[in-house]
Amino acid sequence: MTLAINILLWLVVGTLAFIAAMRGRVLFNDGARIGVMEFVLLLPRIAIGVVGSGFVAEALPNEWIAPWLGPESGFLGVIIATLGGALTPGGPVVGFSIGAAALKSGAGAPQVIAYSTAWALYAIHRLMIWEVPMMPARVVWLRAAASLPLPFVAAALAMLLGRP
């Protein structure tokens, strides 16, 4: 599975690089340079995220998760999960690894979906660090406000769809 995804991803890279090379050497060099630079900039963050989050997940209070976020926790669990997602700091990996750990410790799937959706859409640190510097601030707040109900919608749809 992992290998298949790797092959697929690199096929896409190859195709895009080929198109860029056809359009001109400068474009190809720019693309490769920007891509590799972004990768190098991301590396330390990912390293900290992955290694750190393994410990965060391990340190999570397991006995606390099941009653508050378990399948029986219903809508209240979804609200708690949404709040937790909005307040979770850290890079792209932390939210997913906490979600996965919570799932293993007995959290319900809709609650985990609400958590990772809220974390992906409006984790407060991300709005501050990424979005506000790069986009007009009022559009960022508009987007965050329009996203507020989405974790609840996602959890409700997940409940309708049944277990994965």
Add this chain to the structure above:
Amino acid sequence: MVYVRDGRDHFFTILFGDVTLFAEMLPKVLAGCLIGAFVTLLLPRELVARWVGHESGFAGLLIAAFFGFLLPGGPITIYPVAGAFLVMGADAGAVVAFIVSWTLIGYTRALVWELPFFGPHFVIWRIIAALPLPIIAGVLARIAVRAGFEYRGDVK
């Protein structure tokens, strides 16, 4: 904290697991970065702006959501592109749909980050539940704009 609580062996088991996971992620992350860079350079932006401008209506939201799904890359690439769309005349609703779609159903993010943690079953299930969300957010944003929310002053 884990070291103190569970002892040295447990600490190294977790550390080793994390480092292995990290090593498995690297080629995917590099691929994602390269895809993002090339697509950003190759994408005919003017065309996109025309498709998702003020007059684009519901179809514009669908197109924006689809592009959010299609366009790979991290926040480093996506927010500047979204900002550029705004400057070129895309409306706020379309940009909201675009960002939400990229955040929730963008495939590179799911492949690179989510899959190693959750496995394919859960990820596919979550993405299905997320499919209508970009449109909902885009419609809500347009309602807010129509109700008098002013954002153009911030767009340079």
